[in-house]
Amino acid sequence: MIEQGTAQQRGNNLDPWYDHYATRTSGLAASEVRALFAVASRPEVVSLAGGMPYVAALPQDLVVGAMDRVMREQGPVALQYGSGQGVPALREQILDVMALEGISGSADDVVVTTGSQHALELFSKLFIDPGDVVLAEGPSYVTAMVIFRSYQAEVDHVPMDEHGLIPEALREHIARLKSAGRRVKFLYTVPTFHNPAGVTLTWERRLEILEIARQNDILVLEDNPYGLLYFNEKPPAAMRSVEKEGVVYLGTFSKTLAPGFRVGWALAPHAIREKLILANEAAVLSPSSFSQLVISQYLRDADWKGQIDTFRGVYRERKEAMISALEEYLPDLHWTNPNGGFYVWLTLPSHLDSKAMLPRAVTELVAYTPGTAFYGDGSGAQNIRLSFCYPTPENIRVGIRRLANVINGEQDLLDTFAGTGPLTANRSDRTSANPPTDLR
Numbered sequence: 001m002i003e004q005g006t007a008q009q010r011g012n013n014l015d016p017w018y019d020h021y022a023t024r025t026s027g028l029a030a031s032e033v034r035a036l037f038a039v040a041s042r043p044e045v046v047s048l049a050g051g052m053p054y055v056a057a058l059p060q061d062l063v064v065g066a067m068d069r070v071m072r073e074q075g076p077v078a079l080q081y082g083s084g085q086g087v088p089a090l091r092e093q094i095l096d097v098m099a100l101e102g103i104s105g106s107a108d109d110v111v112v113t114t115g116s117q118h119a120l121e122l123f124s125k126l127f128i129d130p131g132d133v134v135l136a137e138g139p140s141y142v143t144a145m146v147i148f149r150s151y152q153a154e155v156d157h158v159p160m161d162e163h164g165l166i167p168e169a170l171r172e173h174i175a176r177l178k179s180a181g182r183r184v185k186f187l188y189t190v191p192t193f194h195n196p197a198g199v200t201l202t203w204e205r206r207l208e209i210l211e212i213a214r215q216n217d218i219l220v221l222e223d224n225p226y227g228l229l230y231f232n233e234k235p236p237a238a239m240r241s242v243e244k245e246g247v248v249y250l251g252t253f254s255k256t257l258a259p260g261f262r263v264g265w266a267l268a269p270h271a272i273r274e275k276l277i278l279a280n281e282a283a284v285l286s287p288s289s290f291s292q293l294v295i296s297q298y299l300r301d302a303d304w305k306g307q308i309d310t311f312r313g314v315y316r317e318r319k320e321a322m323i324s325a326l327e328e329y330l331p332d333l334h335w336t337n338p339n340g341g342f343y344v345w346l347t348l349p350s351h352l353d354s355k356a357m358l359p360r361a362v363t364e365l366v367a368y369t370p371g372t373a374f375y376g377d378g379s380g381a382q383n384i385r386l387s388f389c390y391p392t393p394e395n396i397r398v399g400i401r402r403l404a405n406v407i408n409g410e411q412d413l414l415d416t417f418a419g420t421g422p423l424t425a426n427r428s429d430r431t432s433a434n435p436p437t438d439l440r
Contacts, residue, residue, distance in 0.1 A: 024130070024152050046399035049367040051195065051342045052390045055258045057314045058307065063258070066297040074293055082289035084281035086112025086265070090296040094265055097299075098251065101227050102237030105244070105267050111276045112287045116225060116252035116264030121147050122279040123221060123248060123266065128153045132185040133177055137165050139345075139374030139383070141195045141223065144188055148376075153185070155376035162336065164191060164201030167208040174216050186219040192235045193226040193341025196374050196385035200339060203236035210243045220247045225255050228308050230340035231316040245269050253295055255342075256308050261291040315342065321393035322386060325400035330407065335386075342389040345371075348407065353381045357410055366402035 070078050085091070091107040098105065113119040128134070130152035136144065138157025145155050156177065159169045170187075177184050187209075191201035201209070213220050222239045240249040252264035266276055280287070298304065322344055326335055334347035348354060354370035361368060371383025384403075388396055 024150060045362070045365050045367055046391060046395050046402065047367045048386045048388070048391065048396070048399050048403070049369045050390070051387050053255055053259060053342075054311070054314055054318075054390055055260075057310055058258060062298060062302045062307070063294070066294045066301060069301075070290070070293045070297050078290040078293045080289060082286040082292070084286050085277045086110065086287055087289065087292040087296060090263075090292045090299075091265075093296060093299045094251070094267075097228075097256075098238075098240075098249070098267065100305075101224070102241035103249065103267070104241075109267055109270060109273050111266045111268065111273055111280060112292060113264050113266060113280060114284055114287050115254060115259070115262045116223065116250045116266075117143060117147075118262075118283075119250050119264055119266040119276070120144055120221075120223065122276055122283065123250075124148060124151050124153075126272070126275050126279055127185050127219070129183075129185075131183070133182050134185055135170070135173060135187040135218070137189060137194065137197070139196050139371060139380055140188065140376075141190055142369075142373045144223070145374075145376045148188075154182075156184075157375060157377065157379070160194070160197060160199065162199055164194065164199055164205055165189060165209060167205055167212060170209060170212055174212070174218070178216075184216070184218055186221050187213060188221045188223065189239075190223045190225075191239060192224055193229065193338055193343075195226070195341070196343050196369070196371075197345040198336040198338030198341060198343045199345075200235050206236060206239050207242065210239060210246065213246055214243075221250070222247050223250045225250075225252050226341035228256055229312055229315055229342075231312060231319065232339055235340060240267060248272060256311065257295065257298065257304075261288075261295055263287065263291050263295055312340075315340075315389055318388040318391070318393055318396060319344070321396045322388040322400065325397045329400050329404035333407075342387050344386045344388065346384040346386055348382050348384065349411070350382055351414055352407065352410055354384045355381060357406060360410070361403065361406045364402045364406050366399045366406065368403065 088107065090112060091110040094110050094112075095105060095107055111119070113122065124147050128148065128151040132153045133156050134148045134153045135156050135158055136148075137160050139160075140155070140157065148155050156173055158173050159166050174184060189201070189209075191206060193200055210220065212218075220239060220243070224238060227235060227238065238249065240247045248269070249267040250264065251267070253261060254264065266273075268276055319338065323335075323337055326333070326344070326346070330346075333349075336345045338344065354368070355372045358368070358370055369385040369387070371380030371385065372378060374380055374383075374385065391399060
C-alpha cells in the first residue's frame with residue numbers, strides 16, 4: 001500500500017499511473033474524427049464527418065448465406081485459432097481482388113490482418129525507431145499519423161495539388177531532411193481517391209515518385225482502401241503494379257464489403273512478409289478465422305464484382321448530391337471533386353478556422369471533420385473534410401445547407417467585428433472544377 005501511494009503521488013489528479021507509462025504513449029491521443037462520433041451519432045445531427053461505408057447497400061442474404069454455409073460446413077475450423085498469415089484460400093482470392101488494380105503477386109506474400117489499419121500498425125512497429133521521419137501527403141489520413149506518432153516518429157508533410165503528391169516537392173523534402181541528418185524511413189501515401197483530399201495521383205506522377213523513392217532508398221507504403229470505388233473513369237493502376245520490391249501494399253474489405261468483418265491485408269516483399277507474420281502472431285495470434293472464411297465463402301458464391309458496382313452507384317449519387325449542394329449554398333468556396341472514394345476537401349476563406357467553428361456547427365446540427373485533424377503540425381485550419389458516403393442524398397443537402405449557415409454566420413461576425421470584409425472571389429474560378437493548387 002505504501003508503494004502504491006508513492007506511485008500515485010508521482011502521478012496526477014486524473015491518472016495516478018501517469019509517470020509509469022512508456023514514453024511512446026505520449027503520441028497516443030484521441031483523433032478528432034473519433035471524438036466526433038459521440039455527437040454525430042445523435043439522430044438529429046447530419047454527420048458529414050466519419051467515413052462509414054453505406055453497408056445497407058449490401059444485401060443481407062448474401063452475408064447470412066455465407067455465414068450459414070461456413071458454420072454448417074466448416075464450423076469447428078471457423079471457431080478455432082488459425083494461421084498468423086491468414087486462411088490460404090482467402091489469400092488466393094485476394095490476388096483476384098488486387099488484379100483489378102493491375103497487381104500480380106503470390107498468395108505466399110499476402111498477410112491477412114485485422115483490418116488494413118492493423119497492417120499499418122504492424123508495419124510501423126517493424127520499421128519506426130524513435131526520431132525517424134515518415135513522409136506523407138499534406139493532408140494525410142488521420143489515424144496513420146496517430147500510429148506514426150505513437151512510435152515516436154515525426155511526420156513530414158509533402159504538399160499536394162489536384163493531381164496528388166507533387167514529385168518536385170518530395171525531392172525537396174528528402175534533400176532538406178538528408179542535409180539535416182534526419183533518417184527518412186518510408187513514404188506513406190494514399191494515392192487513389194485520397195483520404196481526406198479526394199484527389200488521385202496521376203500515372204505519370206506515380207512512376208516519378210517511385211523513381212524518387214528508388215534513388216533515395218525509401219520504401220513506399222501504399223494504402224488503398226478506395227481504389228475500386230470509382231465513379232466514372234477507372235483510376236490508374238496501383239503503384240505496386242510496377243514496383244514489387246520497393247512497395248508494401250495495404251488493402252481491405254471494409255469499403256468493398258463491410259468494416260465489421262475487420263479483415264484487411266498486406267502484400268509485401270518476401271523478407272518483410274516474414275516479419276509481418278511474426279508481428280501479427282505477437283499481436284493477435286491469428287486474425288479471425290470466422291471472418292476470413294465468411295468473406296472467402298462470399299467471394300466464392302456471390303457476384304462480388306457486381307456488388308462493388310452497386311456501391312459505386314450509391315457513392316456516385318451521394319457525391320453528386322454534395323457537389324450540387326456546395327454549388328448552391330457555398331458557391332464562392334473551393335472544393336475538390338473526386339472521381340471515387342468517400343471525401344470532398346473544402347477550403348474556407350483564410351480568416352476562418354474550421355476547428356474553432358466546429359462547436360457552432362454542432363449546435364446547428366451538422367458535423368464535419370476539421371482540416372487540422374489531417375496534419376501533424378497544426379496546419380489545416382482553413383480546411384474541412386466532408387464525407388458523403390453514409391448520409392442519404394437528402395440529408396447531405398440538409399447538412400450542406402446547415403454548414404453554409406455556420407460559415408456565413410462566422411463570416412458575418414468577422415465582417416462586423418474584425419473588418420475582414422465580404423468574400424470577393426469570382427465563382428467561375430472557385431468551383432469544384434478548379435480545385436486550389438495548394439490543398440491547405
